[in-house]
Amino acid sequence: MRIRSKFLSGTLMLTCLLVSVMTAAALPSTLPCDDGDGILTEKEVSDAVCDYMLVDSSYSLDDVGDASYMLIFWNGKAKTVTDTHDRKVTFYRPIERIITTNPDNSRMIIALGDLDKIVATDECTCFGCILPRDENDEKIAVNSWEALQIYDGGQLDDFPETNTRKEIDYETMAILRPDVVFDATWYNRGDLIEEKVGCPCVDAGAGFTFVESYEHIRMMGNVLDEQKRADELENYVRSKVDMIESVTSQIDDSDKPIVYFAPRGANKGFYDAVEGRDFTRTESVYEPLDIAGGINVANDCTGENINVPAEQIVAWEPEYIFVAWSSTSSLGEPNGVDFVMETAELSEIPAVRNNDVYACIYPYCRGRPLDRSLLNMMYMAKCLHPEEFSALDMEAEGNEVYRQILGIDGVYTELAEYQPFLIEVN
Template sequence: MKGSAAMLMALAGTLLCVLSSAEAFTLDIFGNANMDDTIDENDAVFMQGIINGTNNPTELADANYDGKIDELDIAQIELIISGEEKELTILDGIGNAVTIPMPLERIVSIAGSYGPETFCALGAQDKLIGVASYAIENSRQLDSFLKDLPGVGGSREPDVEAILKLKPQIVHSYECYYDLQAGLKETLTSSGIQLVPLDFHKPENFSNAIMTMGYLLNKQDRAQKLIDFEDHYLDIIDERVKTLKEEDKPKVYLESYLDYRTAGPGSAENDNVLPRCGGNNIFNDVSGVVYIDPELLIQRNPEAVVRFIHDGQVFSGYGVTDVGPIEELREQTINRSGWEKIDAVKNNHVYLISTSAQSTHMSVFLMFVAKCLHPELFNDVDPEQIYEDWFRKFLGIEYVGVYANPSPESW
C-alpha cells in the first residue's frame, strides 16, 4: 500500500501540471529578439533595429544577459546560430532567467521518469549522469538507457549529497516542486550548479520546453521532430472533435485510479482530457479530485466509464504481455453493486487506460481516450500504432505493453 500511495502522489503531482494546446509558441531563450519560435538571422536583424532605434526592445533581446542591448548581443546571437556559444540564458518554467555554461554535457534529472524519457527521446541519454530513483525503479521502457546510472532519491526530496558528488552542470526538475526546493536551489547554486525546473509533459508549454532543451543540447532538429509528432496527433483530435454536436458527446464517468474517486472541473484529469476528447463529465458539479456517492453515479447513468490506472495499481504498461490482471480489474469495476443498471455497462463502454501512455507525449494518451469515446470518428486511427511509432522513432525500441482494456482494436 505504501508504494501504491507514493506512486499516486507522484502521478497527481505530474497530472496537475498538465494543460492544453499545441499552438504557436515563443522560444524562451535570450537572443530570441523578435519573440518567435527560433533563433536565426531575423533576430540579428531585429536586434540591429533595436540598437538603431527602429524596433522596441523585447524581453529576450539581451542575448548575452549583461543588462545592456548592444553589438555584443548580435555577436551572441550569431554564436547561438552556429552552436558555438559559451553560455546560454533561458527562462525556466517558473519564469526565472538561468544562465547555463555550454556545451551542456552533465545532467541530473530528478523529474520522475518524464525528464529522463525526454532526454532519451532527444538522443541525449549520454548526457545523463544521474536520475530520480523512481525512473530507475518504474520505467521499464528506459531500462536499457538508465541501467548504469545512479539514482539520486525522489523528485520532491532528492539526495543532495549524491547529486553534488556527480558534479552536474544542471539539475533538471519538475516545476511543481519548485516552491519546496529553495534549499536545494541554494545548495546547488553555491556549488556552481543550476537548478532548471522545466516540464516536458505540459501540452501548453511542450513546444517551448522541448525546443529550449533542444538548444541547450544542440539537438534542435530532434526537438522539432518531437514537436511535430505531438502537433500532428493533437491536431487530428481537435479537428475531429470540433465537428461534434453537444448531444453527440457521451456522458462520462471519469474514475481517477481508485474506486469511486472522480475528477471534476479544476482537475487536470478532467479539464485537459474530457473536453478535448469530446466527453461530458457527469460530475461537472464537483471540484477537483473527490470521492463520490456510488448511488449518485448510478442515478446519473454514464454512457461511458473511463478509469485511469497506473502500473503500481495493476500490472500494466511497457513490457507487459499478460492481459489477465487488467482484465480482472475491469471485471471488478463492471461488477460493482448496481452497475448492471448503467448504460456504460449495458453497452460495454467501460474502459481502463493507463496514464503511463501520457508521459511526455500527451497526444498518445489523448488518442486512447478520444478513440474510446468516439470510435466512429477515429475508426482509421490506432492509438497503439501511434505509440509504437513514437517508441521506434524516438527511443529506438519495440512497442511491447498493455495500456488499455479492452484492447483498442475492439473499440
C-alpha cells in the first residue's frame, strides 16, 4: 500500500514537473540566418536571400525577410530596449505581431501607425477605451469605429481578447505567436509574461504628467522602429502644451482660480464602495489642470486616486469644480454636475454658488489616455480663462487630437453629440 502511494505521488510530481516545463515557453535567443556568432553580416544575409530565391534553402521568406530587416535597420544585431520598469528587453526578430494588454499601449501603437501589427488585445481596447460606447454598451461615434479598421478588415472589437482586467489568457497569447507583448506598468508581470508566452514583454505606460507621456511616446517609438513618427507625435503634443502654457504662465498664481477636480465623476454621489467612482476621489497630480491655469486644491496631498472627506472639499472652498463625465452618464439624465449643484452639503462652496461647476472628460480608461489629457487641458483652460482662450476652437483642436492619435477625422465632433459640454464651452 505504501509502495503504491509512493508510486502515485512520484507520478504526480513528475507530471507536475512536466506540465510546468511545458507551460514555460522558451524565449527566442538566436537571430534568423545567423551562423551562430550573434551578428548578421551582409554576406550571410545575402547568401540566404539568394538561396531562398533559388528555392534551395531551408529558410522561409519570414526568416530571410527578418534577417534582411535586422541587417538594414538593426546593424545585424539583436536589439535591446529598456522598458518603463528598467527591464532590459532583447528582440531577436523584428516586431510584426503585437499583443497589448491595456488601452494606453494600444492607443500609442495606433498613433505610431502600427495598428495593422496588433493580433490580439485586452477587453478595454476592444470594448470602449479607444473609442467609446454608451451606458447600454452600444458604440457611439460609429463612423469613427468604422473608420478605424484593423488588419484584414474589421473594427477594434473584432480583435481576439487575450486578457481582462483580472485575468490573462497566456495560452491563447502563445498560440498567436506574438513578437512582443506590451503590458501595463502597474502589474509588474513582464517577466511572467515572457516566461508564459515565450516572447519579449515590454512594460510601458504613462501617467498624468506630460513628461511621462513624452517618455512613453519615445520608448514605444524606439521599440517599434517608428522614431520618426514618435518625434512628430511628441512635437505635436509639446506644441499643444506650449499653446496653453504660453498663456497661463503669464497669469500670476494669485489670479489663478482654486479648483477641485473630481476625476471619477459624481454619479455615485459621495461614496462608491465598488469602483470608487464618487465625488470625493481626486488626484493630487493632474498636470492638464495645472497647465490650464488652475490651482489644484489637492496639490499638497500625496498619492494617486486619493479619497477626501466631503467636509474637506467644502473647507477648501474651490472656485471651480470639474466633474468627470462618466461613461454611464446618459444624455439628458442627471449627471455628476447635477449631483454637485443639487447636494445641500456642497451648496456653500463658491464654485456651486457661482455656478462654476463644469463637466469634463473622464481622464482614465484602464490607464491615462493621452487624448483625454490633451483635451482636458484645452477644455479646462477655456473654462477657467474664457477671455484668454476665446479664440481656441475646441472642436477643431479636438478633431486634430484624434487625427494625430487615431489617424481619423471627425471623432471629436461625433463624441460631442453624446457629450455636449465638449463644444458648449466654445
